[in-house]
Amino acid sequence: MKHLLDHTLRGYGQMLVANSRITGVCVLIGLLVLSLEAALMSLGGALLITALAQWRAQGDTVLKTGLFSVNGALIGALWYLFPQVPLWVQALTTALGCAGMAYFFVPVAERMHEKKSPYVLFSLPYVMAAWAALTALIFFGVHDAELTRGWRALLTNRFEKAEKHFLNTEVSTDMAEAYRCAGLGWSLYRRGDQTGAQTAFSRVLSLKIGVPDAYDGLGWSRLRQGRYEDAALAFRRAVALDSFFADSWDGLGWCAL
Incomplete structure (x- = not known):
C-alpha cells in the first residue's frame, strides 16, 4: 500500500515533470479545486494502473518514478473535456484503458530499462489509450x-x-x-x-x-x-x-x- 500511494503521487508530480510526492499532492489538490468528479476519476485511474503495473512488472524499477501512474491519472482526467459521456462509460473506459496500458507497456518499459535506452515512454501509453477510447466511443455511438x-x-x-x-x-x-x-x-x-x-x-x-x-x-x-x-x-x-x-x-x- 505504501508503494502504491508513493508511485501514484509521484505520477501526479510527473504532470509537471517532477519526480516528487509533494508536487503530486499539489497537482491533485489543483484537480480537486477544478473539478471533484474529474479528480476522483483521475485518482481512480492512477491507483488502478499503479496496482496493475505492480502486478505485471518484474520489479519496481520502472514504476517508482511514477511514469506509469501519470498515464492512468491522465486517462481518468481526460473525461473533464468530454462531460457529455455518461459517468459509467467514463469509469469503464478508464478501467479498460489502464488495464491495456499496464499489460502492453510495462514489458516494453522494462525492456527499455534493461537496454539502458535514453528514452522513456512518458505519456505515450496515455495518448494511444485515449485515441483508442475515443475511437471506440464514436464507433459505438456513445460520443459524436x-x-x-x-x-x-x-x-x-x-x-x-x-x-x-x-x-x-x-x-x-x-x-x-x-x-x-x-x-x-x-x-x-x-x-x-x-x-x-x-x-x-x-x-x-x-x-x-x-x-x-x-x-x-x-x-x-x-x-x-x-x-x-x-x-x-x-x-x-x-x-x-x-x-x-x-x-x-x-x-x-x-x-x-
Missing part, C-alpha cells in the same frame, strides 16, 4: 465527434461553423443533448441572437440534469438585455450547482453594480 468539433469551432469564434456542427450532432443521451444545446446557445449569444440563445439554454434546463454552464449562459444573455434580476437568479442557480463556477460569480458582481 461533431459535438467536439462544434466546441472547438466555438472556442475559435467560428460561430456559423460551430452552429452547423451542433445542429448536425446526433446525441443518444440527455447529457450529450445538454452540451449540444449549451454550445449552440453560447454561439448564438456571441452573435447577438439573445432570443435564440435563451431558447437553446432553456432546452438544457428542461432536461433537469444540472449543467451550470447553461444557467451561466442564460444569465449573461439576460444581463445583456438589461434583465438584471432574472440574470442574477440564473447566476445563483449556476453557483448552487458548482460553487467554483467563477464566470457566474463574475456575473453576479455585474448584476450588483
Whole structure:
C-alpha cells in the first residue's frame, strides 16, 4: 500500500515533470479545486494502473518514478473535456484503458530499462489509450465527434461553423443533448441572437440534469438585455450547482453594480 500511494503521487508530480510526492499532492489538490468528479476519476485511474503495473512488472524499477501512474491519472482526467459521456462509460473506459496500458507497456518499459535506452515512454501509453477510447466511443455511438468539433469551432469564434456542427450532432443521451444545446446557445449569444440563445439554454434546463454552464449562459444573455434580476437568479442557480463556477460569480458582481 505504501508503494502504491508513493508511485501514484509521484505520477501526479510527473504532470509537471517532477519526480516528487509533494508536487503530486499539489497537482491533485489543483484537480480537486477544478473539478471533484474529474479528480476522483483521475485518482481512480492512477491507483488502478499503479496496482496493475505492480502486478505485471518484474520489479519496481520502472514504476517508482511514477511514469506509469501519470498515464492512468491522465486517462481518468481526460473525461473533464468530454462531460457529455455518461459517468459509467467514463469509469469503464478508464478501467479498460489502464488495464491495456499496464499489460502492453510495462514489458516494453522494462525492456527499455534493461537496454539502458535514453528514452522513456512518458505519456505515450496515455495518448494511444485515449485515441483508442475515443475511437471506440464514436464507433459505438456513445460520443459524436461533431459535438467536439462544434466546441472547438466555438472556442475559435467560428460561430456559423460551430452552429452547423451542433445542429448536425446526433446525441443518444440527455447529457450529450445538454452540451449540444449549451454550445449552440453560447454561439448564438456571441452573435447577438439573445432570443435564440435563451431558447437553446432553456432546452438544457428542461432536461433537469444540472449543467451550470447553461444557467451561466442564460444569465449573461439576460444581463445583456438589461434583465438584471432574472440574470442574477440564473447566476445563483449556476453557483448552487458548482460553487467554483467563477464566470457566474463574475456575473453576479455585474448584476450588483
